[in-house]
Amino acid sequence: MSTPTPRLPTYFVSHGGGPWPWMKAEMGDTYAKLEAALADMPRQIGGKPRAILMVSAHWERPGFTVQAHPRPPMVYDYGGFPPHTYSVRYDAPGDPALAQRVLGLLQAAGLPAALDAERGYDHGMFSPMKAIYPEADVPVVQLSLKKGLDPAEHLALGRALAPLRDEGVLIIGSGLSYHNLRAFGPQAAAPSRAFDDWLQQAVVHGTPTERTQRLIDWAQAPAARIAHPREEHLLPLMVAVGAAEAEAGHCVYHESAFMGGLTVSSFRFGAPAVG
Numbered sequence: 001m002s003t004p005t006p007r008l009p010t011y012f013v014s015h016g017g018g019p020w021p022w023m024k025a026e027m028g029d030t031y032a033k034l035e036a037a038l039a040d041m042p043r044q045i046g047g048k049p050r051a052i053l054m055v056s057a058h059w060e061r062p063g064f065t066v067q068a069h070p071r072p073p074m075v076y077d078y079g080g081f082p083p084h085t086y087s088v089r090y091d092a093p094g095d096p097a098l099a100q101r102v103l104g105l106l107q108a109a110g111l112p113a114a115l116d117a118e119r120g121y122d123h124g125m126f127s128p129m130k131a132i133y134p135e136a137d138v139p140v141v142q143l144s145l146k147k148g149l150d151p152a153e154h155l156a157l158g159r160a161l162a163p164l165r166d167e168g169v170l171i172i173g174s175g176l177s178y179h180n181l182r183a184f185g186p187q188a189a190a191p192s193r194a195f196d197d198w199l200q201q202a203v204v205h206g207t208p209t210e211r212t213q214r215l216i217d218w219a220q221a222p223a224a225r226i227a228h229p230r231e232e233h234l235l236p237l238m239v240a241v242g243a244a245e246a247e248a249g250h251c252v253y254h255e256s257a258f259m260g261g262l263t264v265s266s267f268r269f270g271a272p273a274v275g
Contacts, residue, residue, distance in 0.1 A: 006046070007165050007166050007270065008045055008049060008165045008168070008169070008170050008171075008270070009044070009045065009165075009244065009247075009268050009269055009270035009271060009272060010158075010165065010170075010171040010172070010173070010239075010240040010241075010243045010244045010268070010269045010270060011041065011170070011171070011172045011173065011240055011252070011266065011267070011268050011269070012172075012173040012174075012175065012177075012236055012237040012240040012241075012266060012267045012269075013038060013128050013172060013173070013174055013175075013253070013266045014034065014175065014176045014177050014253065014264045014265065014266050015056075015057075015123075015124050015127050015128045015174045015175065015176060016031055016034055016127055016128070016176075017259070018078040018081050018085070018123060018127070019076075019078065019081060019085040019088055019123055019126075019127055020127055021035070021127055021130040021131055022084070022085050022088045022130075023081070023082065023085065026082065030258075030259065033253065033255050033258075034131075034253060034255075034258075034264075034266075035131045037252055037253035037266060038128050038131035038132050038253075039131050039132065040252075041132050041252075042132065042133065044252075044268065044272035045170060045272060046272075048133070048137070048138050049138060049168050049169060049170040050139075050167070050168030050169060051095045051098050051138065051139040051140065051141065051168070051169050051170075052129075052138055052139070052140045052141070052169070052170045052171075052172060053098070053102065053140075053141050053142075053143055053161065053164060053169055053170070053171050053172070054124075054125045054129070054140055054141070054142050054143070054172050054174055055142070055143045055144075055145065055157075055171075055172070055173045055174065055236045055239045055240075056122055056124030056125050056142055056144075056145075056174045056175075056236070057124050057145070057174060057175040057176070057179075057232045057233040057235070057236055058075075058077055058122040058123065058124040058232075059119070059122060059124070059142060059144040059145065060144055060145045060146070060147050060149075060232060061114070061116075061144040061145075061146065061147065062112070062146070062147050063111075063112030063113060063114055063146060064106055064111055064112060064113050064114075064143060064144060064145075064146050064157060065113070065114050065115070065116050065119075065143070065144040066099045066102045066103050066106075066113065066114070066115050066116065066141065066142075066143050066144075067094060067099060067116055067119045067141050067142040067143070068094070068096050068099040068100075068115040068116060068117045068141075069094045069096075069116075069117055069118060069119060069120065070093065070094045070095075070096055071091075071093060071094060072092075072094050072119065072120045072121045072140075072142075073120035073121070074088070074089065074090070074120055074121055074126070075119075075120040075121060075122040075123075076123075077122045077123055078123055088126075090121060090125075090126035090129060090130055090136050091136050092121070092129065092133075092136040092137070092138060092139060092140045093139045093140075094139060094140065094141060095139040095140075095141050098139070098141050098169065099115055099141050100115075101164070101167075102141065102143060102161065102164070103115055105160050105161060105163065105164070106157070106160055106161075108160070109156065109159070109160035111153075111156065111157060111160060112146070116144075119142065121140070121142065122142070124174045124175070125140060125142055125174060128172075128174055143157075143239075145232060145235050145236070149230075149231050149232060149235050151215055151216050151218060151231075151235065151238050152216050154235045154236075154238035154239050154242065155212060155215065155216070155238045155239075155241060155242035155245070156242060157238075157239050157242060158171075158238065158239040158240060158241060158242020158243035158244075158245070159242045159243065159245060161239070161242075161243045162242075162243045162244070162245075164243075165243065165244070165270070171239070171240060171243050172236075172240070173235075173236025173237055173238075173239045173240040174236055175232070175233035175234060175235065175236040175237065176233040176264065177195075177196060177199060177227075177234075177237075177263075177264050177265045177266070178191075178192040178195060178196070178227045178228075178262050178263065178264055179227070179228055179232075179233035179234070180226060180227060180228070180229055182229075183226060184259055184260065184261075184262065185259065185260040185261055186260060186261045187261075188226075188261055188262050189261035189262070189263070190223075191223035191226040191227055192223075192227060192261070192262045192263040192264070193256065193263040194222040194223040195221060195222060195223045195224060195226070195227035195228075195263075196254075196263040196264070196265055197222070198221040198222050198224075199221070199265065200251060200265065201214075202214035202215060202218075202221070203215075203237075203241070203249040203251075203267050204248075204249045204250065204251055204267070208245055208246050208247070211241065211249065212241070212245060215237070215238055215241060218231075218234065219231075237267070240267070240269055241269060243269070244269035244270040247269055247270040247271070248269070248270070248271075249267050249268070249269050250267065250268045250269075251265055251266070251267055252266050252267060252268045253265060253266035254266075
């Protein structure tokens, strides 16, 4: 008799800036805490999942779109970084069968869905994945956000994806808990802290019903539109929550002096496989 696959938790990770894992010589220990938190995820889930479904802040489509390329190319969707970062590789395989499974789940839930057989991996995927599974030996499928960035729609997306957690698929929402490129550094200390304080209360404390409603109404949070002038880096959180809507949230990464003064966090939803 085969051993049942344990239910995997879901994650929302703050993925950092650009191709940071390939810039340690230039950036020193700026990303040390984030890298350590990402690298601890395999321990928390007890090893390697069958595959990863990654919802990245850096891909939006009119409807939810699933990456179906068997060997996705690289998408260097950033500017102003050192020349060598435009030839970095993260050669994880895709998983067309998983893409079809995701498509079926979304269609069954009545959500607009399509496949994209050409789309490559963007840095919202490959930067955190370089820290999580540096050998690129776990298949990864990306899933887009839906234009309009409606939080309720992305919570519904997570609900539709929840069965994957019992099928060995790790669901990761990749964004940033604070994302205002015009307000980094010391000027961002107060608003990023205020928004993060609200986020901790909304995500970690209170009932699941309260959490869902707070996330739908996130724009009413303190400093919300300073933290996220445009919310594409927050919406992956909604997907991770929706896929584990009745389960507890835990802060798995937090620092208050990131990039010169930012308060940033990452979260896990559901129990880890190990303590």
